[in-house]
Amino acid sequence: xxxxxxxxxxxxxxxxxxxxxxxxxxxxxxxxxxxxxxxxxxxxxxxxxxxxxxxxxxxxxxxxxxxxxxxxxxxxxxxxxxxxxxxxxxxxxxxxxxxxxxxxxxxxxxxxxxxxxxxxxxxxxxxxxxxxxxxxxxxxxxxxxxxxxxxxx
Numbered sequence: 001x002x003x004x005x006x007x008x009x010x011x012x013x014x015x016x017x018x019x020x021x022x023x024x025x026x027x028x029x030x031x032x033x034x035x036x037x038x039x040x041x042x043x044x045x046x047x048x049x050x051x052x053x054x055x056x057x058x059x060x061x062x063x064x065x066x067x068x069x070x071x072x073x074x075x076x077x078x079x080x081x082x083x084x085x086x087x088x089x090x091x092x093x094x095x096x097x098x099x100x101x102x103x104x105x106x107x108x109x110x111x112x113x114x115x116x117x118x119x120x121x122x123x124x125x126x127x128x129x130x131x132x133x134x135x136x137x138x139x140x141x142x143x144x145x146x147x148x149x150x151x152x153x
Contacts, residue, residue, distance in 0.1 A: 067152070069095075074146040078133040084144070086129040092150035097121070097129050102143040109145040 034040060050061040070092070078084045088094050099121060100109030120132045133142060 069149065069151055071147065071149050074148070076144050076146060077142050078131060078144055079142055080133055080135050083130055083132045084146075086131070086146060086148060088127055088148075088150055091152055093127055093153050094123065094129055094148065095151050096149040098147040099131060100145040100147075101137070101140045102145070103139055104141050105139060110140070 047059075050059060052064045053060045070089070072089075074086065076084050086094075086097070098111055100111040102108070103110050120134060122130050124130060129146075129148070131144065131146070133144075136142075
C-alpha cells in the first residue's frame, strides 16, 4: 500500500510477496522514522547491517567499536624507587589502566589499590602513564602486569 504526503511518498508497508515472512517498510525518499511512545522492544533480537556512526547520537556497530578500542597487556619488572612509563599507541589515547603486582606465594598477579601494593601512578601532560615503585611489599616481588585500554582518536 502507499500514500503521498507533500513531497514524501511511503510506497509499501507489509509483506513484499506472498512467500516472504518479513515485514517490510519502505520509502522512496528520505528516512523512515520510528516515533514510539515508550520503549522499542526487540524481544532480544539483533539489529543487523547497522552503518558506522557519523554523528554523536548515532548507534555504533560491533566492528566499529572493535576497530576503535584496543587492549594490550605488558609484564614489566619495576625496581624499587624506579619508574616505568607507558606511552599510548600512536593515534590512541589511554582510557583505562589496570596494574597488578605478582605475589611470591603463588605467582598470581594481584590487582588492588595502589596503597596496598606500595606503588604510585599518574598520567603526565603527554598522556603517558607513569608507574613508580616506592618500595618492597612483603609477599610481592617487583613484577607488574599492566593492562591498558586505549581508544583511537
